[in-house]
Amino acid sequence: MPANLTPEAQAKLAKYSEARSIEEKIRALEEFLSVAPKHKGAENLLLWARRRLAELREELEERRRKRRGSRGPRIFVEKEGAGQVVVVGPPNVGKSLLVYKLTGARTRVAEYPFSTLLPVPGMLPYRDIYFQLVDTPPLSRSAPQLVSRVVGLARNADAVVVVVGLDGDALNQYLEVRDTLAEHGVFIEKPRGVVRVERTRSNGVQVVGPGRLVDATVNDVARLLAGYRIYHARVHIEGEVALDDIEAALFHAIVYKPAIVLANKADTHGAERAYRRLYSYLSERREKSVWLLPVSAVTGLNLGRLGELLFRRLSIIRVYTKKPGSEPSPTPVVLRKGATVRDLALQIHSDMVDYFEYARVWGPSAKYPGERVGLEHRLEDGDIVEIHSRR
Template identity: 40%
Template sequence: MPANLTPEYLAAEEAYRNAKTVEEKIAALEEMLATIPKHKGTDKMQADIKRRLSKLRKAGDNKKGGSRQYDPYLVEKQGAGQVVLVGFPNSGKSSLVKSLTNAKVKVAPYPFTTPLPQPGMMPYEDILIQLIDTPPITEEGIPGPFTTTIRNGDLLLLLTDLSTDECIDQLQMILKFLKEKRILRKELIEGVSAFTIDECIVIGSKADDEKSQERLEIIKELIPDSPDILPISTETGLNLDKLKELIFKKLKIIRIYSKVPGKNPDMDRPFILKEGSTVLDFARQIHKDFAENLKNARVWGSARFDGQAVPQDYQLKDRDIVELNT
């Protein structure tokens, strides 16, 4: 039986052949496994991909001295979402993280002051969002197994420095790098960690520079398919609040508050769910027993009237208050 391999599979296979690190090989093999046609003609190929994946994963664990050993490039997700910053040396990543979070990052006027990913928590209204300061991209690529850190994020912030004429080249090289690593793509494939440009925010940092607006216009003129760029300044505070709102919006999450029957709702600790989540999804997040024994629910907020009884498949909205009855 012919394999009838798809263009997506062939592209992933090419990425595997060109991969330089274990992490890149694993990502390419995972994409090959996700895109290969599933029929008897590809059974042996699927088994071979799984064998190679297993071998690479074990090799990675052995190289680290076991899977439990600390991995400085793997940042545990915390808060309502994880946002990874990507940019060239001295593009303002560390200054931005320092301005928005509690992280004790080092800010200096020379490159490579951030050798490893540095997390910080950004307050936004009543939740915290995790920002990851990162080692810089250069023309030679990126240090260590850092593509894994990028792939694991929920949202990417791409920085180009508006205080230098190199801002055009910076943005072009960032986009090229992410596309070559198959991290940025036009369409997502189920089971493959990647982003579309809509899941990124492009920032023009150091917008307090007197020529920043001129450079911003040049970028739009010279890069026809350039994404929207938000100019910001950590010196003047320009658009920092707007950036927070945009991050929340791009994460596509909602805050849901729980209410015990007969008591006031708990407005201090919202549950975080993805947009489109239902009452049943909310019940599962609290505890599986709630979902299994759920009889009905009442909603304040998006319902037609406060306290309206709704079905289990009712789609919740941001800031809804939900009372579950089991």
């Protein structure tokens, strides 16, 4: 069942999602919490609202510090490159050394636990693109202050790399990281259903994707969204999705992040045994879609394979644009798998679709080199596209 909020509480959440500034968002959430019903159905949303409020307050505090010109700690990391990937894990497993080895970023590596207290981003090159890897403080129930910081980073990221240490009980470390994140609404194991709500400007509420609505119709979805003053949206669903899941996704109360587990310190004594246990656990739960790679930050084992795994994990494609009569651009546009020429045009310029005439495509999605296609043509990784427009 959806949360069944009063119209007043729904209006406050609508205000939250329409808010532009952090201050407005904080005010809307505070107002929501003051009017929200306390019944069971609304529990999850209330929990989310409290946590989100705490994250926003921390972000506001940091902005204020920066405005005052102080060079104090940075808790949030702006996205760069083809995807932001946070590197999380228990203390002392080698997160910082891995991010340093993969990106060259100046992380802090130490023999003792809790050496990293603030996130440090670095860029990992892969073919013609870069992934942003973010080193983070350790996740440990004994340091709750750090937990909310790491969860905030994970919630905002495109994917999560979980680092565990094969010199210890790697399986247990994985389970603890997974559960700690899940307690805060960040899931790294694929849930029964996955929802992504994309706001659009026209065409009403559409439900798309390979999933199935459970005990609900598209009309029910439209009604739910209308309660939050959302009249145009594309709701992507995968797996089995209930109205509840859509409501949670609206406010990012519950998010699913694709994950790769790096089993680090493969060079240490006893690593093989620890790895086998972790491997058999994850392969029994294949449908949860958590990927595993043994590595060693010290010897460099398998570090060269992470780029390819991230590329597949993020479900992205690279599309190279070109102007008539010239060479394709050396840096691709990064799109989601399944993207069409329309998505590409929108990414280039918001006007592009209005003046679009046709496109020519070379590469995997073209039936023959230079095929002439329309806006709905589905692109593939490595395509070269030339857009012809009326101006």
